[in-house]
Amino acid sequence: MTRSTRFFEIIQMLRRASAPMTAAQMAETLEVTKRTIYRDIASLQASGLPIDGEAGVGYILRAGYDLPPIMLDEEEREAIVVGLALLGRTGDQALEKAAVRASAKIADAAAATPGLPETFRVSEWNQIPAGALSPADARRYIREETELQITYRDEAGRCTDRCIHPIALIYYIDVVVLVAWCVLRDGLRHFRLDRVQAVKPTYGAFHTSGEALRRIWQSEDPSP
Known part of the structure; x- marks a missing residue:
């Protein structure tokens, strides 16, 4: 994950959070170290992003900051979310985690709850064996x-x-x-x-x- 991508992910997590998020929580989600999160938060704050908080306590994004919405119609959203859910069949855990993050962003843009619409169910069953190369x-x-x-x-x-x-x-x-x-x-x-x-x-x-x-x-x- 590039640094710019991490910045975007951190902003998205803080936007969705209902309580302060710790560096440990963000580091676990992004699979990086807490030190990396501390550096990224400092860079975002230095660029003028309204992030409040400190190490050991947690961080919040002050009200009033937002990102441009993704303009999707209902069928486009359903197509993307179902496709993301189908990644559970691949056995690729990294892609599955990325799909969860992407689904949350789509839900944010659509002002809906994350996950599949109630009218859909997608099986995540697979029998893909593991090898030395993931x-x-x-x-x-x-x-x-x-x-x-x-x-x-x-x-x-x-x-x-x-x-x-x-x-x-x-x-x-x-x-x-x-x-x-x-x-x-x-x-x-x-x-x-x-x-x-x-x-x-x-x-x-x-x-x-x-x-x-x-x-x-x-x-x-x-x-x-």
Whole structure:
């Protein structure tokens, strides 16, 4: 999460809070340290944001401050909220937490209570097994274009060491698949995350080529 994104999240939490929020509460939600929250609050206060409070007591956002509303019609809101709820099927806990935050923002904009409308129910059931590479880490490596060294177990149980350039994730109901350029095979391959036995970033030469590899992948398999 970038610093500017944290600032926005902190503002949103303080806007929704009915009582002072402590740095510990915000740090747990954003998965950062309390020291990071203290620095962020100080920066926001220095920029003129009306935040009152202090370390150990809690913080509030003074009345009168607001953000521009999100203009969504009813069906647009329902589509987004149902889609966010479906993330529970992916087994990606980081995305699920992000979905909760996003749902709260949509609810704020619509002046409604967070969560699904009463007319909807979305099952969060999944049977996706875990591997050495989590979906959250895989997404981060894709964003950062980080080369990886992995140990991969195939369907027959054979293990091989691979150097890969991750470019995309495919979420199925029972498995998450990583699309990557495999240096060993000199081509694009699909790797089930639950079969990744070990992973280590190598930070090799991969930057700026992710988008080109994604275009190749889409041209070869436009409907994965």
